[in-house]
Amino acid sequence: MTQLQVLPRLIVSDPDRASAYYRDVLGAEEVFRAAGDDGRPTVVELLLGGSPFRVSPAVPAWGWASPNDLGGSPVLLEINVENPDEVGARMTAHGAEVVVTIENRPYGKRSGRVRDPFGHLWIVTGELR
Template structure:
């Protein structure tokens, strides 16, 4: 058996509001959106460049998060400062601001209004794995 595709599905309290947020913050396009008989979103697929993810309204089977979970979604973008600003404009909060890091990225972490954490980053240097390890050990002893 071969895996054909994997993408995260984010459970949120209001999928249509989340779709609007991700469209504005990331320039995402809505690929598909399906609802149940009550109008609740059971699946909405979004795409921003090569990144693909889905959102759905929380329900009894999949309740929305009540706090920060154990997953951080990492998104490489052309301009992490601009994306972070767009996220904040849409209601996200800064976990740590976008800045240059020793491991060769300009990155920051934000929490979206739906309880999901995102790292937005851009590569600033092409480093070998050994260089990243060495710099990380020195920067975070």
């Protein structure tokens, strides 16, 4: 049987800008890029830790809408990091918005929620401090 893998694809208004944000802010590595006839990327694959994900442009004709087009995102992306305060601060310094403050939680983690500049929601979590 072939190995099964879920590969999230984040729909964004500008894949180049999103790819740069995820590389610069979260330390993702770009591993693949395909461009359309106009030279704009149709898909950019990134690797964040050991987790691959992709970004693609919003294409209304295909039903591909960004969270900003829809008025929000029903999906939470959770990243477990060594220093959630540092990662959250870096995200907001580059245009993200704090939705839930990063702080110690009663369930034994330090976490909070951040909306990136493209409308995607991230739970940034790590060990208690």
